[in-house]
Amino acid sequence: MPRTDVLLADPRVVAAGDRLGRDLVKAAVTAVQQRVRDGGLAAEAAVDAVVAALPASAASLHRVLNATGVLVHTNLGRAPWSAAAVDAVVAASGTTDVELDLATGRRGPRGEGAIGALLDAVPAAEAAIVVNNCAAALALVATCLGGELVVARGELVEIGDGFRIPDLLVSTGARLHEVGTTNRVTLADYTAAVDSDTGAVLKVHPSNFVVRGFTRSVEVEELVGIGVPVVADVGSGLLRPHPALPDEPDLQSTLAAGADLVLASGDKLLGGPQAGLVLGRADLVQRLRRHPLYRALRVDKTTLAALEATLRGPVPPVHRMLGTTTGELRARAEAVVAALGGQAQVDVQVVESSARVGGGGAPEFELPSVALSLPAACAEPLRHGSPPVVGYVADGRTLLDLRSLDPADDGALVGAVRACR
DSSP: OOOHHHHHHSHHHHHHHHHHOHHHHHHHHHHHHHHHHTTSSOGGGHHHHHHHHSOSSSSSOOOOEEOSSBSSOGGGTSSOOOHHHHHHHHHHTSSOOTTEETTTTEEOOTTHHHHHHHHHHOTTOSEEEEESSHHHHHHHHHHHHOSEEEEEGGGOOBOGGGOBHHHHHHHTTOEEEEESOSSBOOHHHHHHHOOTTEEEEEEEOOTTOOOOSSOBOOOHHHHTTSSSOEEEEEESOOOSOBTTBTTSOOHHHHHHTTOSEEEEESSSTTOSSSOEEEEEOHHHHHHHHHSHHHHHHBOOHHHHHHHHHHHHSSOOHHHHHHHOOHHHHHHHHHHHHHHHTTOOSSOOEEEEEEEEEETTEEEEEEEEEEEEEEEGGGHHHHHTSSSOEEOEEETTEEEEESTTSOGGGHHHHHHHHHHOO
């Protein structure tokens, strides 16, 4: 039986300990010793087995190739970051000037760079703050503006994992004044509800919920002048109108239409880190900033760095995915098949498919796409591969949609399909 101290002293294991920490390495050593004890492994192969058993990192999260066709997939971490955002987080992970003015040596404003980038990207906003997600932004607004919130019944929705907007609002102590019906609400409904107890009129992006047929809603521009702040949760974080998503609300247009505050997510169509964005009137933003709850909801230095780099840097991956043509996707798919040659263990075909935005954005909008089609039995081994590949099964076939996959990962996809049996 190889001794523990001998295995831990091997140079390769020592290097792994420096990278992963002693506990993970010791656990791998113990597991290998048990294999030797059980007779399933030769003692002289123990060091190689320990090195092979060690994880790639000290964290349990795995890099995954997103071939689902859902560009902003909540289960896969939503928006992938740009290289600029990744570099910014690495730089910010050490000691930084997050609250230090290097020119004076005194305390400086926190997140000034990220806030400035937001205001440059959304010029209709007078001021902005950033909290840890859009739900936090909504909770902060409901707490700070206080009193009664007027909201249409059709916008009191439930989104992923059983999260209900009205439950969040009520938990802050706010009172809800519901107006209209599930399918129809008018300006007169809002006007009749606003009184001295009203803190704000709230409009909520319905996420994946859509009502069709005999419907009516009131747009932000119709609510201007109603006498209280109009707050619009636009959800998906689209900064400005996008030609591929003509019906998706965006921050710039919503503020220009007269909203006093807009709320959005940073990790959806904006393409950056998880964050809740609040932009709008300077006096209202300052009220939120000075509220004690803001301190509990503010983001850390790495989020500020990633957000600023996303806004200032190159086009984020999500926007590249939106703009990719089906011709480009088909060329990539055919290149993957060609690279496989006769080495693929399974039947691989190139087929047309439909991709989606995801994350509650543009719920009825489908993007024409191209996928690799494999037998349904491939779905599980692909998920267990290195790296894991996540697609979806439809009509008895596993589809790997290329619109949601970074072109830089096409080579890794070739290897994953080649290994599929």
